[in-house]
Amino acid sequence: MKRKALQLLAFFLLALSQLSAQYIPLVEEDKFWIYSVDLGGDFPAVVSSHAITFRGEVVLNSLTYKKVYRLELKGRNHCPPNQSPCFLPDVPYETESIDHISYIREDTIERKVYQLPLSGMGEELIFDFSLSLGDSLNQELFDFITTGATGTEPIGIVDSINVVDVFEKDRTVLYSTGVRNFIGLAVVQQILLIEGIGLESHGVFLRPFSTLLDFCESSMFDCHLILSEEKLEPKTKFNISPNPSKDLFHISMAEESIQSIRIYSLSGQLKQEFFNTHTLDLSDFANGIYFLELISKEKERFVKKIVKEN
Numbered sequence: 454m455k456r457k458a459l460q461l462l463a464f465f466l467l468a469l470s471q472l473s474a475q476y477i478p479l480v481e482e483d484k485f486w487i488y489s490v491d492l493g494g495d496f497p498a499v500v501s502s503h504a505i506t507f508r509g510e511v512v513l514n515s516l517t518y519k520k521v522y523r524l525e526l527k528g529r530n531h532c533p534p535n536q537s538p539c540f541l542p543d544v545p546y547e548t549e550s551i552d553h554i555s556y557i558r559e560d561t562i563e564r565k566v567y568q569l570p571l572s573g574m575g576e577e578l579i580f581d582f583s584l585s586l587g588d589s590l591n592q593e594l595f596d597f598i599t600t601g602a603t604g605t606e607p608i609g610i611v612d613s614i615n616v617v618d619v620f621e622k623d624r625t626v627l628y629s630t631g632v633r634n635f636i637g638l639a640v641v642q643q644i645l646l647i648e649g650i651g652l653e654s655h656g657v658f659l660r661p662f663s664t665l666l667d668f669c670e671s672s673m674f675d676c677h678l679i680l681s682e683e684k685l686e687p688k689t690k691f692n693i694s695p696n697p698s699k700d701l702f703h704i705s706m707a708e709e710s711i712q713s714i715r716i717y718s719l720s721g722q723l724k725q726e727f728f729n730t731h732t733l734d735l736s737d738f739a740n741g742i743y744f745l746e747l748i749s750k751e752k753e754r755f756v757k758k759i760v761k762e763n
Contacts, residue, residue: 476582477649479566479649484506484670485670485678486504486650487526487667490662491664499538503525505657507521507522511556516558519558520553524551527547528541542666555570556569578592593659608632609631610630611627620668622670627646629646631643674717691704693759698760701736702732711730711750714728714746715727719741735759735761742758
């Protein structure tokens with residue numbers, strides 16, 4: 454009898470550990486949420502685009518947070534002057550400015566995500582992925598999805614939970630109901646809270662006029678994103694000079710820290726790979742713009758744009 458009880462306990466603990474292992478964290482580096490920003494009137498008027506990502510850690514109030522960065526993206530308005538603006542970001546995405554906007558942390562055991570303002574005061578629970586069927590959404594998320602509610606709709610309750618393939622991973626999705634203002638009317642709509650991503654419509658950036666366009670979970674190069682001269686907070690820093698250059702490009706990083714350097718065309722074609730060097734001779738390359746990808750011995754990956762000229 455005792456042996457059977459121990460077997461049942463072992464099975465329960467194994468099932469519990471496997472369930473925990475299946476959880477996909479949200480707060481990780483090398484994730485990018487791409488947004489369009491609307492003026493918020495009665496009709497669509499998209500005026501800008503930006504990306505949200507996490508980089509670097511800081512300890513505040515004895516808790517470890519990731520820094521949240523907003524990357525303003527370059528692009529242009531594709532609509533005629535007499536129509537509402539319809540801004541589209543350039544692809545590859547290229548940053549125009551970078552701002553540190555807040556802090557974020559995640560309790561992967563409790564499956565909860567918290568955000569902290571730059572002031573370091575007033576942490577808020579923004580996502581709770583531990584909710585069960587029939588539970589109410591946490592207050593911050595509830596307030597966000599119920600703007601314009603009349604009080605008669607059955608909103609903010611988890612009404613179903615499924616595992617769905619979203620962005621090439623099987624993720625737990627919590628379904629609820631919210632309300633959105635549209636042309637002065639309160640419109641009831643389905644709300645999806647997706648493990649590892651956040652809201653289907655807004656990702657991690659809970660702003661009413663910012664709509665999620667795209668999500669990418671990989672390196673900046675694979676996500677088609679180029680940094681401007683402003684930098685995020687890399688673990689290892691390096692510079693390229695001169696840039697532009699007619700022939701030689703020098704990498705200002707300890708040579709023993711470099712594993713490999715690859716040069717790609719704008720279309721993503723690998724042009725050449727270098728090893729054990731910090732000086733690149735591109736004199737035989739045609740003039741134009743290329744991507745330089747550097748892999749460090751610590752397996753960090755960096756991508757920068759270089760210009761070969763006469």
